[in-house]
Amino acid sequence: MPPLQSRGPDDPPPDLDLMEGPAFGDLFRRHARAVYNHCFRRLASWSAAEDATSIVFLEAWRRRRDALTDAGGSLLPWLLGIATNVTRNQQRAARRYATALYRLPEPAGEPDHADDVAARLDDERRMRAALELLSRLGRDEQDVVALVLLSGLTYQQAGLALGVPEGTVASRLGRARARLRALRPAPSLKGAPDGA
Structure with missing residues (x-):
């Protein structure tokens, strides 16, 4: 077991201290960019990465009692593990959605309504007269x-x-x-x- 290191007054608090209450926002600010970039690299979409990042931190909050830190006390590996699962689920859902769309029949061609509109306008003109x-x-x-x-x-x-x-x-x-x-x-x- 590594020796306990003493913290100086200017050292930031360890990640585990940020898992409760309002301090969770500090954890988000500390690791959101890294999680967001990881999600983007997995999904290739900035908006999907935004959604995934939100889900990652929601899951982290929900599972905060199970949080795991690395030797330096960082929760980043644990957060990236959650992000990996979240992006995998999003990719799976996207594949299912694409498969479902592929199974749908081609939409029937819509008739050109220009003739109907012209006829209606002619009817209105004749009726006004x-x-x-x-x-x-x-x-x-x-x-x-x-x-x-x-x-x-x-x-x-x-x-x-x-x-x-x-x-x-x-x-x-x-x-x-x-x-x-x-x-x-x-x-x-x-x-x-x-x-x-």
Whole structure:
């Protein structure tokens, strides 16, 4: 057994004295860089090394009663042993994850939604134009056009929905059609052949 060495007043406390309470932060500051570098050398990823370093010190705190020091009183070999196990577990988990991803079927190609978007925009444009034209009708005529022509109800069903007789629906729809024909813009003759 090596002889006990006396510590001077300026000597840092041995690692084992830093395993309890707030002093554990001093242990972290003392060895974190070495543990972090070891983890990076094993994982080749700075962010994975950061995570591993956190796990190492969490495990060290959890297992502090089992701490082993070298002849000089350093816990670094013990911490690096924990780091080796932590990085090995992370590598194993990464391999399992990659294997699981490999077993998944290839994702099906997503259809191009550009045509659907263009069609929806065209529908909205046409509907705004139709509503602009319908806004020139009376409210009762608008309701009949919306129910019969746009929603496909029969005269009887529209009458039931509006609380009016079937004949009233027919006459309102007739007036609405006549007004819409009168309001509809004339087709453009631009580009038409001469004499048209």
